[in-house]
Amino acid sequence: MRPAALLPSIQRQRRGSARPVTVAEPAAPVPAAADPAVLHRLVVEHGDAVYRLALSVVRDRALAEDIAQETMMKAWLALPTLRDQGSLRSWVLRIANNTAISTLRARRAIAVDPHELPEAEAPVERSVESRVQSDAVVSEFVAALDTLDELSRTIVVLREVEGLSYDEIAAVLNVPLPTVKTRLLRARRRLSSTLKEWA
Amino acid sequence: MKLRHPSKAVLRDWLTGEIEPDTTDTVERHLDTCARCAATLEAIEPAPETPVAPEALGSALAIVLAPPSDLAQRLEAGVTARLSSRQMMEVVADLFGAGMETTRLLMIEGDDDDDS
Numbered sequence: 001m002r003p004a005a006l007l008p009s010i011q012r013q014r015r016g017s018a019r020p021v022t023v024a025e026p027a028a029p030v031p032a033a034a035d036p037a038v039l040h041r042l043v044v045e046h047g048d049a050v051y052r053l054a055l056s057v058v059r060d061r062a063l064a065e066d067i068a069q070e071t072m073m074k075a076w077l078a079l080p081t082l083r084d085q086g087s088l089r090s091w092v093l094r095i096a097n098n099t100a101i102s103t104l105r106a107r108r109a110i111a112v113d114p115h116e117l118p119e120a121e122a123p124v125e126r127s128v129e130s131r132v133q134s135d136a137v138v139s140e141f142v143a144a145l146d147t148l149d150e151l152s153r154t155i156v157v158l159r160e161v162e163g164l165s166y167d168e169i170a171a172v173l174n175v176p177l178p179t180v181k182t183r184l185l186r187a188r189r190r191l192s193s194t195l196k197e198w199a
Numbered sequence: 200m201k202l203r204h205p206s207k208a209v210l211r212d213w214l215t216g217e218i219e220p221d222t223t224d225t226v227e228r229h230l231d232t233c234a235r236c237a238a239t240l241e242a243i244e245p246a247p248e249t250p251v252a253p254e255a256l257g258s259a260l261a262i263v264l265a266p267p268s269d270l271a272q273r274l275e276a277g278v279t280a281r282l283s284s285r286q287m288m289e290v291v292a293d294l295f296g297a298g299m300e301t302t303r304l305l306m307i308e309g310d311d312d313d314d315s
């Protein structure tokens with residue numbers, strides 16, 4: 001069996017199909033707990049939040065997707081070890097944050113100029129929704145976002161987009177509660193000042 | 200670390216970003232643990248600006264950080280494709296802090312083409 005040779009055909013087969021396709025010849029043995037239906041639920045319910053968190057750390061869309069993929073793989077495989085299933089979302093986000101931080105550190109370690117990577121302009125790529133806003137307005141907001149450090153960006157995203165409580169954010173990011181409160185306060189003020197123009 | 204609270208002026212500068220990087224580090228290390236300064240910060244009046252709707256910030260962030268529309272499918276396909284037995288064992292070993300031999304026992308089947 002040559003897993004590497006199988007990969008492109010699997011990807012082709014899967015692309016564009018709404019439902020997961022059962023791969024006829026699995027490239028690898030699967031651990032007892034790794035049920036494909038569980039993976040499906042994980043990516044549908046938490047994929048977007050994981051991607052946004054990763055992107056707020058690394059600011060590079062391709063890299064954020066890689067991190068999301070790695071997070072989902074880890075979460076899927078380790079899910080049986082999670083005792084409190086009620087904390088699933090926080091747990092998945094914690095894996096995502098740890099993965100994003102270590103990815104960023106690895107990238108910075110190999111970068112010649114530590115400020116060169118990752119590419120800061122990536123979030124400006126327009127999603128369909130953002131086209132309703134003028135470029136200048138979006139750029140100003142993105143620029144304000146980029147003045148914040150990764151931790152502050154992550155905190156404001158977990159609060160304002162994902163709706164986590166302060167305590168949940170502190171647990172997900174493994175930072176003290178005052179850090180969450182003060183970074184959030186600052187992020188809100190800096191970002192909100194650029195939002196007056198938003199429709 | 201000394202328990203010296205930054206002045207209100209310094210805290211205000213930290214909020215707006217008009218502060219030296221060295222000072223930023225000092226202030227942030229202090230703010231990590233000081234609930235009193237967190238409260239002081241909160242009491243600092245924001246610059247008088249047009250108020251924005253509470254949900255506006257979340258919407259703007261969701262727009263600029265928007266995932267690709269087919270993200271879930273791509274992640275699912277990507278994870279499935281990545282699961283060569285070797286990679287998977289490494290991930291499991293890493294997650295559980297287990298040795299590779301223990302990890303091998305966690306698998307349903309042995310590694311059928313890579314045994315040595």
Ligand SMILES: [Zn+2]
Nearest residue numbers: 204233235236
């Ligand atoms: Zn203080």
